[in-house]
Amino acid sequence: MFYSGGTELLLAMKMRVIHTERIIDIKGLPDLDIITSTEANEIEIGARCTHKNIAENSLIRQQVPALSSLCGDVANVRVRSVGTIGGNLCFGEPHADPPTMLAALNARFMLHGPKGIRSVSADDFIRSELETVREPDELLTKIVFPCPTGPVTYRRFKHGERPSVNVAMVWSVDAGGAINAARVRVGALSSRPQPLKAVEEALRGCFVADVSLAIERVLPAALDELDVNEDRHGRADYKRHLAGVLLMRNVEEAMSRTENHR
Amino acid sequence: MPISFVLNGEAVALEVPAHTLLIDLVRDRLGLKGTKRSCDMEICGACTMLLDGDPISSCTTLAVDVDQREVTTIEGVTPAEGLSRVQKAFVLHGGLQCGFCTPGFIMAVTALLKATPHPTEEEIRHYLHGNLCRCTGYVKIVEAVKSLATEHVAEQAA
Numbered sequence: 276m277f278y279s280g281g282t283e284l285l286l287a288m289k290m291r292v293i294h295t296e297r298i299i300d301i302k303g304l305p306d307l308d309i310i311t312s313t314e315a316n317e318i319e320i321g322a323r324c325t326h327k328n329i330a331e332n333s334l335i336r337q338q339v340p341a342l343s344s345l346c347g348d349v350a351n352v353r354v355r356s357v358g359t360i361g362g363n364l365c366f367g368e369p370h371a372d373p374p375t376m377l378a379a380l381n382a383r384f385m386l387h388g389p390k391g392i393r394s395v396s397a398d399d400f401i402r403s404e405l406e407t408v409r410e411p412d413e414l415l416t417k418i419v420f421p422c423p424t425g426p427v428t429y430r431r432f433k434h435g436e437r438p439s440v441n442v443a444m445v446w447s448v449d450a451g452g453a454i455n456a457a458r459v460r461v462g463a464l465s466s467r468p469q470p471l472k473a474v475e476e477a478l479r480g481c482f483v484a485d486v487s488l489a490i491e492r493v494l495p496a497a498l499d500e501l502d503v504n505e506d507r508h509g510r511a512d513y514k515r516h517l518a519g520v521l522l523m524r525n526v527e528e529a530m531s532r533t534e535n536h537r
Numbered sequence: 538m539p540i541s542f543v544l545n546g547e548a549v550a551l552e553v554p555a556h557t558l559l560i561d562l563v564r565d566r567l568g569l570k571g572t573k574r575s576c577d578m579e580i581c582g583a584c585t586m587l588l589d590g591d592p593i594s595s596c597t598t599l600a601v602d603v604d605q606r607e608v609t610t611i612e613g614v615t616p617a618e619g620l621s622r623v624q625k626a627f628v629l630h631g632g633l634q635c636g637f638c639t640p641g642f643i644m645a646v647t648a649l650l651k652a653t654p655h656p657t658e659e660e661i662r663h664y665l666h667g668n669l670c671r672c673t674g675y676v677k678i679v680e681a682v683k684s685l686a687t688e689h690v691a692e693q694a695a
Contacts, residue, residue: 285597286578300602327591351667352645354579356591357598436580 277301277414279323280357282350283366307361307416310334316422322361322384322415326350329360339380341427341443345372350436361415367405367466370437370508374401375462376429378470379443382420388413401467423447425454426529430521431463438463439508442521446478448533454478454486459525461518465502473497474522483533486526494519540604545613553600560584560595563610571611571640575669582668585641586610592648611640614647623647623685630681634672642668646682655686 276298278284287293301307307323310332318338320329329335330347349355349363349372363373364384378397386393386409397420400407409415425448431441441462449455457478460468473493481489498519503511541550544567553562563569563586572595575583579594586595587609614621620628623646633639642665649656649664656664661682670678 281599281602282579282594282597285599289577289597302602348663351580351582352648352664353582353585353592353594353667356588356593 276411277365279359279362280325280354281362282354282358283362283368301414312338312422313419317419318422320360320418322364322417323359324361325357325359326355326363330355338422339427341429342376342380345376345429348372348431360418364400364418365407365409365415367401367403367407368437369404369466369504370439370463372429372431372438372441372462375441375460375468376427376443377418377420378460378462378468379445379458380420380423380427381445381458382418384415385417385419386410386413387416394419398468398470404466406466426532428525428528428532430524432517432521434508440464440514440517440521442518442525443468444522444525444529446529446533448483452484452533453480453482455480459522461501461522463508464514464518465504469501471497471501471522473500483530486530487523490522490526494522538601540601542603542605543607545609555599555601557600558596559586559593559598559600559603559608562600563595563608569610569612571615573637573640575637580667580669581638582641582645583638585644585668587644587648590648590651592645609644611643614643621647622688623650626681626685627678630677630684632673632678632681638668638670638672642670642678646685649682650685656682657686658683661686 276284276295278298278300279302308321310320310324312318312334326346326349330343335343360373363371382397383394384400386395388410389412395408402408423445425446427445429443431438433439443460445458446454447456457475459471459474461471462468474490474497477489477493498515501515503514505511538555539552560572560574563572572586573583574596575581577596579597584594584596585592588603589607623643627633645665645668653660661679
């Protein structure tokens with residue numbers, strides 16, 4: 276098993292829920308902690324970047340400030356010092372922040388294995404709770420996503436160390452002030468982030484001023500369709516309700532940021 | 538496995554079993570008992586040490602992972618005589634009662650003030666969010682840190 280900060284893996288081993296004879300420290304591998312933009316106007320984040328690196332990175336602060344503040348809020352300051360975004364993704368803990376936003380950003384994850392390199396979309400990466408499609412002999416090296424052109428927002432509800440519910444949203448807005456595409460992901464409710472498809476469709480082609488009305492019509496049904504695990508974070512109806520509230524806070528922010536840009 | 542690292546400014550070279558946790562190495566083998574084990578699961582911050590200046594949970598860090606790095610414990614920020622300015626502020630403002638969480642808080646605050654010498658209350662609360670105290674209710678801890686945030690001090694004075 277690979278590890279860098281070990282904030283999830285070592286804890287699970289201490290609690291005796293993961294047993295392994297060997298762990299492989301990847302902190303010595305070069306070039307896995309670089310953040311850069313590409314000629315194709317995409318952003319690449321090395322899997323070994325810590326939450327702290329990403330939160331403080333000037334490119335991320337400029338281009339995707341919502342991701343910077345998300346990473347600045349993961350767990351606690353000690354986890355952020357050594358915990359990496361790659362480790363967070365590969366551990367597959369449902370109550371996590373980064374997977375939701377990366378799915379909303381339409382990110383792809385690069386996996387290097389003995390058979391070669393493959394790319395898996397953020398939406399497809401998690402198979403089930405604590406299980407991803409990464410084979411044991413594959414290393415997640417990079418996270419890549421197109422540089423967002425519109426507002427990116429994120430809201431979560433969190434009591435302890437991990438989010439109970441979170442919602443991420445990415446808009447692209449055309450010159451006329453209409454939303455030409457929206458991605459909405461709700462995380463932490465089941466094993467993986469879930470799209471709110473009805474909301475995404477209601478937003479497509481919608482003028483920013485009309486957004487609240489458009490969403491209100493489809494939201495209750497969309498929330499009912501979400502897959503929700505009941506656990507100590509709450510029951511299904513409570514979590515659905517929170518998802519709706521968090522979505523509307525995302526919308527409020529996205530609307531005001533869009534209006535301020537015009 | 539052999540490791541060599543700098544502990545509170547001094548070079549240390551040892552053989553350790555690979556599964557050794559940093560907190561156990563420092564407390565039991567090296568005899569520095571100032572760092573406390575409380576929750577043992579990275580949540581409470583009582584075990585906070587600094588790794589190259591950044592706060593970490595020593596309860597869930599392997600000793601082998603500090604090889605070639607610099608580790609600072611509460612003993613490393615306490616002067617030989619008296620108290621550091623951070624410790625003095627905690628005493629003056631009543632930021633401790635039983636004192637068990639205090640070394641962890643001192644480490645976190647020391648790191649915070651190095652990175653951000655004049656943090657706002659929001660920044661203080663955000664940074665210290667991962668350090669738990671069951672006695673004080675946090676108000677006086679925040680006041681102690683705020684008093685430090687408004688001081689103008691020479692760089693080395695932490």
